[in-house]
Amino acid sequence: MDFEHADAINQAVRLLSLRHRARAATMLAPLGLHPGQEALLLELDRNGAMIQAQLSEALGCEPPSVTLMTRKLEASGHIRRRPAPSDRRASIVELTDSGRELAGQVKRMWCVLAEETVTGLPAGTVAELPGILTAMTANVDTRRSGDPHGRRPGLVAEPGGTTTDRAR
Amino acid sequence: MDFEHADAINQAVRLLSLRHRARAATMLAPLGLHPGQEALLLELDRNGAMIQAQLSEALGCEPPSVTLMTRKLEASGHIRRRPAPSDRRASIVELTDSGRELAGQVKRMWCVLAEETVTGLPAGTVAELPGILTAMTANVDTRRSGDPHGRRPGLVAEPGGTTTDRAR
C-alpha cells in the first residue's frame, strides 16, 4: 500500500476519533456526563451488575481507568459499589435508580449520535459498518489476541455484516 | 435506527479509536514519539512550514494543544520555530533535518499500521474506507461547517434549550 492511501486511512481514523468523541462530549454535557462514562452506564444497563474486572474487559480500558470512572459515577449517584460475597477482593458495580434513568436518556442520545454519524451514507454501507469497524479494531487489538508483529492469517471477520443483525 | 445498531456503530467507533491509537503508540514508542506528534510531523512533511494556527486547522485540534505539541517536538529537536516576518503574533513551524529524517520513518510505519488495520477486509471496502470515514467525520464535525447536508430534521438538543450553542 502506498503512503497516500495509508495516510488517508490512518488520518481518517484519527480525525473520526477526535470528532466523534467531541460530538459525544457536547451531547453528554447536558446530562452531566463526560465521554467514556456513557459506555459504563450502557454496559451495566445491558448486562446488569458486574465486577470492575469485567467492566474493564467489556469497555476495553484498563483497570485503573475503571477505578476512576466508577468513583466519579458513584460520587454523582448513578452507580453503587458493594463487596462481592464470593470474592473479597472484588466489588460489584450496579446501577442506581438514578443511573438507570440516566442510561435511558443516554440510549436515546446514542441513537441520535449514530444517525447523525452515518447521515448520507448508503444503507448498505451503514449495515456493514459495525462489522467493518469491529474487524479493523480486532486487527490492531493487542489486548486479547496478542500479535505484535506476527499477523496470523486466520483472524478476519466476515465483511458481509454481523450475524443475525437483520432485526426488523 | 434502533438502539442495537446505533450502539454497534458508536461502540465500534469508540473501540477502534482506543485500539488504533494504542497500536500507534506502541509502534511510535521506539521512535521516541507519542501518538498525536506523528500527525504534526507528517503535516509539516507534506505541506511544508506553516504557522501554528494552520497546524491547528490541519490537525483538527485546538491551539493550546498545538502549543504543547510544538514545544515538545522542539525540545526533542525535530522542529524549529521562528517568528513570522509579516505577523509578529505568529510563529512559523518547520522541520529540522532530524525531523525530516524522523518523518520518513514515520511514513514507513504509517503504511505498516494501515495495512495491519485493514487486513482481511475486501479490497473494495479498503478502497472506499477513507471516503466513508471522512464522511462520518464531517457529519459530526462542529469545528467547520457543521453539517454539509443541511438537512437534519430536529435531531439534536431540545430546541428551546440553553444548551451550549457554540460560536459558529
Add this chain to the structure above:
DNA sequence: TAGAATTAGTTACGCGCATAATATTATGTG
C-alpha cells in the same frame, strides 16, 4: 486616527486513558 473587534499564541486547569508499583485476597502446587 482612536477605539473596538478579531486573531495568534500562551497559561492554567480538568478529564480520559495508559503504565508501573503496591496491598490484599484466591488459588494453585510441593
Add this chain to the structure above:
DNA sequence: CACATAATATTATGCGCGTAACTAATTCTA
C-alpha cells in the same frame, strides 16, 4: 499445610486533548 503465583483493585504519575481566561498584535470602522 505452607508457599509461590495469579487475580482484583488501588495509588501515583504522565501524556494528549479539551475549555476558559489572558496577553499581544493586527485589522476593521466610525
